[in-house]
Amino acid sequence: MDIFSEIREMIITEFLVEEEEVVAEATIQDDLAADSLAIMNLAAAISKRYRIKVKGDDLADIEDVDELIKFVESKIVRT
Numbered sequence: 001m002d003i004f005s006e007i008r009e010m011i012i013t014e015f016l017v018e019e020e021e022v023v024a025e026a027t028i029q030d031d032l033a034a035d036s037l038a039i040m041n042l043a044a045a046i047s048k049r050y051r052i053k054v055k056g057d058d059l060a061d062i063e064d065v066d067e068l069i070k071f072v073e074s075k076i077v078r079t
Helices: 003-015 036-050 065-078
Strands: none
Touching: 003 036, 003 065, 036 065
């Protein structure tokens, strides 16, 4: 499974949205209606899955799914 697919599954689980809603251009807070608790839970899931340090604050300024994928990829490359 690629990173996009794995993170899409995490988003579906944490944000309680349908798979069709999770596309690269979907905005985290507006399109996917993520609240701060869901974002913190997503950060924890990403940290656990990829064994990288990600805090909810790290994701606060991320606008959309594509930007989230790029952020995670950059953290993976650096570790």
